[in-house]
Amino acid sequence: MTSNHLRTERLVIRPFAARDVEAHVDMMMDERAAAFLSPTGKPRSRAEEWRAAACYLGHWHIRGFGFFSVIDPQTDEWLGRVGPWMPEGWPGLECGWSICPDHWGKGYAPEAAVATIKWTFEKFPDLPRIISVIDPSNANSQAVAKKIGEEKTGEVFPFHDFSLDVWAADREDWLKQFA
Numbered sequence: 001m002t003s004n005h006l007r008t009e010r011l012v013i014r015p016f017a018a019r020d021v022e023a024h025v026d027m028m029m030d031e032r033a034a035a036f037l038s039p040t041g042k043p044r045s046r047a048e049e050w051r052a053a054a055c056y057l058g059h060w061h062i063r064g065f066g067f068f069s070v071i072d073p074q075t076d077e078w079l080g081r082v083g084p085w086m087p088e089g090w091p092g093l094e095c096g097w098s099i100c101p102d103h104w105g106k107g108y109a110p111e112a113a114v115a116t117i118k119w120t121f122e123k124f125p126d127l128p129r130i131i132s133v134i135d136p137s138n139a140n141s142q143a144v145a146k147k148i149g150e151e152k153t154g155e156v157f158p159f160h161d162f163s164l165d166v167w168a169a170d171r172e173d174w175l176k177q178f179a
């Protein structure tokens with residue numbers, strides 16, 4: 001059986017849990033993080049972000065998978081959330097990523113994304129591709145997508161007032177490169 005507790009060179013990666021909700025809300029209160037994550041592009045209230053975090057917890061119960069928390073094993077600090085999710089109406093099984101802004105630029109998102117995509121392909125042997133939906137102006141996220149072997153597909157996903165690009169990696173090509 002696929003273990004839900006992953007370890008990379010620098011990170012502990014384990015399912016998003018109730019004890020992570022406060023840290024997640026704190027991250028979302030930062031306007032740098034909210035810019036591409038909140039429907040308005042601005043931080044929402046703590047109450048709204050608490051509900052959003054409850055949705056991420058609920059996703060694990062409904063789907064059997066969901067976002068993973070990324071933890072620094074040296075300090076036990078919560079660094080962000082990365083991993084698979086596919087809420088109703090989504091254009092495919094996505095690997096998403098968000099890292100607390102004070103830790104940007106350390107390569108944590110790509111490191112955790114590779115680990116969680118491996119986990120996802122192992123858990124779903126028939127999954128033909130993994131996607132990421134990314135705002136065309138989100139250069140940081142596009143940089144992560146490129147590092148982890150995704151390419152822009154030309155497909156577009158309308159979400160709230162945004163038109164998001166669908167990036168994707170095909171299973172066989174990806175496994176050859178990263179497994």
Ligand SMILES: CC(C)(COP(=O)(O)OP(=O)(O)OC[C@H]1O[C@@H](n2cnc3c(N)ncnc32)[C@H](O)[C@@H]1OP(=O)(O)O)[C@@H](O)C(=O)NCCC(=O)NCCS
Pocket residue numbers: 032033034036037097098099100103104105106107108109110133134135138139140141143144147
């Ligand atoms: C996108 C995100 C997850 C990247 O995480 P990360 O761990 O910093 O990833 P990387 O270290 O690989 O950096 C990715 C790019 O961010 C940019 N970057 C790096 N350090 C940065 C910093 N201190 N400040 C701003 N941007 C920075 C660089 O362009 C970098 O690309 P490069 O390595 O080719 O130069 C992070 O920026 C984030 O959480 N953004 C807000 C949430 C979000 O937009 N999520 C994606 C929604 S689709």
